Amino acid sequence: MGRSCEVCQKNRPALRRPKTGQQVCRECFFCAFEDEIHRTIVENRLFKKGDRVAIAASGGKDSTVLAHIMTLLNKRHDYGLDLFLLSIDEGITGYRDDSLETVKRNEVQYGIPLKVVSYKTLYGWTMDDIVREIGRKNNCTFCGVFRRQALDRGGVVMKADKMATGHNADDIAETVLLNILRGDIARLARCTAITTGEDSVLPRCKPFKYTYEKEIVMYAYFKKLDYFSTECIYSPNAYRGFAREFIKDLESIRPRAILDIIKSGEDFRIASTAKMPEQGICKRCGYISSQECCKACVLLEGLNRGLPRLGISRTRASNKEGPKAESNRAKERPRSISLDF
Numbered sequence: 001m002g003r004s005c006e007v008c009q010k011n012r013p014a015l016r017r018p019k020t021g022q023q024v025c026r027e028c029f030f031c032a033f034e035d036e037i038h039r040t041i042v043e044n045r046l047f048k049k050g051d052r053v054a055i056a057a058s059g060g061k062d063s064t065v066l067a068h069i070m071t072l073l074n075k076r077h078d079y080g081l082d083l084f085l086l087s088i089d090e091g092i093t094g095y096r097d098d099s100l101e102t103v104k105r106n107e108v109q110y111g112i113p114l115k116v117v118s119y120k121t122l123y124g125w126t127m128d129d130i131v132r133e134i135g136r137k138n139n140c141t142f143c144g145v146f147r148r149q150a151l152d153r154g155g156v157v158m159k160a161d162k163m164a165t166g167h168n169a170d171d172i173a174e175t176v177l178l179n180i181l182r183g184d185i186a187r188l189a190r191c192t193a194i195t196t197g198e199d200s201v202l203p204r205c206k207p208f209k210y211t212y213e214k215e216i217v218m219y220a221y222f223k224k225l226d227y228f229s230t231e232c233i234y235s236p237n238a239y240r241g242f243a244r245e246f247i248k249d250l251e252s253i254r255p256r257a258i259l260d261i262i263k264s265g266e267d268f269r270i271a272s273t274a275k276m277p278e279q280g281i282c283k284r285c286g287y288i289s290s291q292e293c294c295k296a297c298v299l300l301e302g303l304n305r306g307l308p309r310l311g312i313s314r315t316r317a318s319n320k321e322g323p324k325a326e327s328n329r330a331k332e333r334p335r336s337i338s339l340d341f
Contacts, residue, residue: 007032014222018214018255026222033219037207038073044194046205047162049080054160054202056151057085057106057114059099061220062166064106064227066208070164071110084158085110088150089118090143091126092233099228109226117154119146123300131234134308139234141312145295149287155202167206170213170251173258174243176265181243185270186277186290192265200288212258 005011011025017032024032040046047053055070057063067085074081087103090096100116107114120126123146131139155163172192179188190196195205208216220227235241250257270276277290284297293301295311302310 015218018218018251019212021255029218029222033211033215034069034073037069037211038077040194040210041073041079041207044205046164046195046207047079047081050082051080051161052082052084052159054084054086054115054151054155054158054163055112056163056165057087057103058166059087059102059106059228060166061216061225061227061229062168062208062213064102064225065216065220066164066166067106067110067112068223068225069207071112083112084160085112085114086151086154086158086160086163087114087116088147088154089116089120090147091119091128093128095230095233096127098230102226102228105226115154115158117150117157119150122146122150122153123296125300125303127234130303130308133303136234138309138312140239142299143234145299149294149296152200152202152287160202163202163204165204165206166208168208168211168213168216169258169262170244170247172206172209172265173247173261174240176261177243177247178240185274188265188268189270189276192262197288209262210259212255 003012005013005025005028006022007024007028011027013023014026015029016023017029053070055063055067057067070081070083073079074083085103085107087100089100103114103116118126127139127143130142134142151163175191176188179185179191192209194209195203197203219225247258247261250261279288279290280292281287282289282292282294282297284293287294287296289295291298298311302308302312
């Protein structure tokens with residue numbers, strides 16, 4: 001470290017910013033970190049005065065820092081937002097039940113209300129149930145689909161105008177890479193958007209779009225924020241993890257690589273001849289879907305019928321349990337998504 005902060009030229013530097021390489025003191029880091037997020041919010045017009053905003057809160061570092069920053073900037077710059085925390089209880093024993101305790105403490109610390117929506121109430125299944133049924137392979141598919149819909153439904157019930165998520169620059173760069181690897185041009189076309197679903201009932205925005213994960217960790221550490229740091233017990237083999245490691249390797253060689261990948265994603269243009277899925281409404285639950293039935297309903301049907309790979313594999317015959325388990329589970333599980341919280 002140098003002898004003095006490169007910004008204020010007075011204090012001793014406490015860290016080197018991963019994003020810029022500058023050696024800065026804590027106070028200058030806090031100011032730069034907060035001001036950059038404020039500029040992102042203002043320049044992209046993420047919110048308007050009077051908006052009721054759901055902060056997607058998991059108890060992890062990203063959502064905890066997001067709750068802190070949104071509360072801080074809302075007061076400092078008079079955004080005029082009505083904020084509340086929205087958490088999803090996936091039903092993962094020893095992980096989500098512990099992290100929800102962190103979110104409940106955040107509710108008190110930041111003085112904003114908390115709403116918790118559970119998979120059990122909404123779908124009739126917990127992630128523990130699902131993993132027992134399908135095993136650890138592909139379980140993240142269920143969780144990702146169910147979680148996204150659960151957040152939207154919770155936000156609608158709480159009459160939110162927008163939802164703010166803690167997706168950071170690393171997350172978005174990973175998503176660009178994953179969509180390229182999967183050849184998913186529909187998602188590639190929109191994954192770098194700072195606000196998605198603007199024509200839906202609950203648009204989502206990403207105030208941390210240009211914020212590095214390492215800087216979020218540093219901010220949480222130096223501010224002594226209360227967050228939960230244990231990784232989900234079902235996620236170590238997730239496909240995204242491999243993309244994450246690749247992005248980290250690139251960052252270690254060239255920190256700018258994260259922002260460059262995001263810029264590349266923003267500049268991608270889809271050929272006019274490419275056929276894109278049309279957005280519609282699920283005939284079963286009314287949720288947005290490009291298919292007749294949304295992914296959540298298809299996955300839920302498979303679980304309820306004892307065909308848990310329905311919606312994942314292309315053939316229904318891959319499940320050896322077949323019809324035998326179907327009749328039993330049909331009696332135990334709801335056949336459609338419940339909206340009663």
